[in-house]
Amino acid sequence: MITVIRPGDVRDAGAVAGLHADSWRTAYTGLVPEEALGDGLAAERRMIWELRLAADYGGPEYTPDLLIAERAGAVAGFAYLVPQPDGRVLLDNLHVRPGLTGGGIGRELLDAARALVARRHPGAVLYLEVLRANTRAIAFYERAGGLRTAAGEGVFPGGFTLPEYEYSWPAAGPAGQPWS
Template sequence: MKIRSGLRADVEAVAALHTASWRSAYAGIMPAEYLEGPLYEERLGIWGRRLGAPAPGAALFLAEDESGVVGFVYLMPCSDGRMLLDNLHVRPSGKRLGTGSLLFRQALDWVRAEHPGRTLYLEVLEANTSAIAFYERRGGVRTDRRVAHFDQGFELIELEYAWPVAEAS
């Protein structure tokens, strides 16, 4: 497996993996009509904007094997001085094979090198217990609990986890 920086040419592969991951991980959590709707087109728009005009200080890393993109992690700086791990997704059929761990380690190492001293944090849906367990095994400390408001008209509880990068492992 190889980790590399994402490129504009990766938009479709990232959008497809993001869609498959959401449909798998959020089944029974998010409304079915949303997950079964034009989710791919929505993700395609998001990734087209992100990769077409990258935000200063943001990064996308892809995990690839001989079959193509099997995972990705996206990071972006926030106005509060922290770094948001906005997405970490692995192909649903490839979970528990170490890809998520490799991508998480890449994220930590990159933040340490490119944004020293910044805290890494993420938001995860409270009902996504497998993701929470993954982040807690990697030393994540829960720092907040709040309601996430989705543009599609629903609300879910999300948790915030943080890693002071100097201490993260």
């Protein structure tokens, strides 16, 4: 099946929020406190995505990018990239609709994210943070060439903290390929 990767905007907030909540419930059950995945998750994600996608970030160098993966006209996944003051770009979210994982959508989104960073932020390192207990995601990032570059604690909505790793991809060339 063909995946279309396109830029997202505020009109995608509802679809992204729903997918985000479903993905959290699937991927994070048993990894995060149960209350973080409860009844209020979908509404919280909706509010966050509406705010994120409607915000004015004061210029393109700091404006986040939302990439939407569509299959058969439906949102199948998304990636959210946030430029950081240190010159790196945080891949703050990479989620694929539950039931569609393992089919290449995540890799297509990651490749599109790397290519976008190479175009919009030449020389920038792309990085993300992943729960240490999320072994499935860690295996995916390592297969995709991610390098473990740090370890720390992540603070989550609700105030709980969990151990996590940072994975990075070196600055990429215009086609998304690492500089040699």
